[in-house]
Amino acid sequence: MTTIAGERAPDWSSEQWQVRARSWVDTRLSQAGRRVTGLVEPRVRPWSLVWRVPTDDGPVWFKANNPGTVHEAALIATLAELTPERVLTPIAVDPEQGWSLLPDGGESLRDVLARDPDLAHWERALPGYAALQLTTAPRADELVALGVPDHRPEVLAGLLAELLDDRGSLLIGAEGGLSPDLHERLRAELPSYAERCRRLADIGIPATVQHDDLHDGNVFAGPDGYRYFDWGDASVAHPFGTLLVTVRSIRHAKKLAADDTGLARLRDAYLEAWTDRYDRRTLVEAADLAIGLGPVSRSLSWRRALDTVDESRAEYADAVPGWLEELFVASPLQSDS
Known part of the structure; x- marks a missing residue:
């Protein structure tokens, strides 16, 4: 997987993108035996969009990366495979889109x-x-x-x-x-x-x-x-x-x-x-x-x-x-x- 320099980032504010992303989150949570119980709380920066998603088993975190940081999804999946005791194991990742869904990590x-x-x-x-x-x-x-x-x-x-x-x-x-x-x-x-x-x-x-x-x-x-x-x-x-x-x-x-x-x-x-x-x-x-x-x-x-x-x-x-x-x-x- 490679990142194309200057590739246009998705319009995270568009209804079409949000519906598609929310469908992905709902599907992956359902596969993990969870369901969403409230409204998502968004945080948007130039490099990523993050949603805090409340579920019936505690909050989870959805992250969408821009083209320059899209490698994060593949990286966290690999790290979870190699050293699961040192990172959060993702609920789901989509490396091509730069999407990840993580459990809550608790206190920092x-x-x-x-x-x-x-x-x-x-x-x-x-x-x-x-x-x-x-x-x-x-x-x-x-x-x-x-x-x-x-x-x-x-x-x-x-x-x-x-x-x-x-x-x-x-x-x-x-x-x-x-x-x-x-x-x-x-x-x-x-x-x-x-x-x-x-x-x-x-x-x-x-x-x-x-x-x-x-x-x-x-x-x-x-x-x-x-x-x-x-x-x-x-x-x-x-x-x-x-x-x-x-x-x-x-x-x-x-x-x-x-x-x-x-x-x-x-x-x-x-x-x-x-x-x-x-x-x-x-x-x-x-x-x-x-x-x-x-x-x-x-x-x-x-x-x-x-x-x-x-x-x-x-x-x-x-x-x-x-x-x-x-x-x-x-x-x-x-x-x-």
Whole structure:
């Protein structure tokens, strides 16, 4: 399954589309022995439509992705097959249409942290995510064939070069966009960026699924353990790129300095899963490289998310150039090794 760049997203507001989607939801719920008991509650963003659907066995969640994130449906089905203890098992998916129907996941890690803001919760959540990545790594090529974007270090510099040619997405010279000077500075940075990609690839840690938006709002924290959801930004990439968003979100929530020892402890809790294969110094080096390269992946994921004619995309358009500017910002995590 592949995504066609620029493909027009369905009109989620049209009665025809909503009738078709609702029929699909009703049929799949009936097959699962459930029935709808009330009105759906919609939430629409440029990259997806989500319905909260009340049923006689608790709420379920229907999601329709835009063409740029349509791979999410196939990805969550594959993850549920490979590592069912780490994700929600979908009630149904339609990979071609980018539709998924999921049970309710319960309380999020954000809910837990609101009551008890102890970083120990993250220390317990990150190893399970690392285990998911290790389990998925042998299927990386299969995920790419399913349409999950390829952001492996071997191709990332080429993707940056292509992105720099996309003047419309970068809003060069426009409000909220890249300045012409910064655009040229980024072009000049390409050889250095490519060299850092080569260094990361040469370390040899296998690529795998990389969530690319792993913050506390995208982790369920229930009695059965931590489960990771909302995979629309995901790619096949170096696993440690995850730390960019995760560490930034924790720093922001806790107002921590980059050299806070608690952040290093979280990094090490995550990296522990690879210590049977690599020494810790090598892992920290790889983490530093992956974090530094990560803004390009984030910029690319935002460009896909905004691959729609939805007028509301303008609200988020500065995210594509904004993440590229992060290439010149200090790492959100300074290693202590």
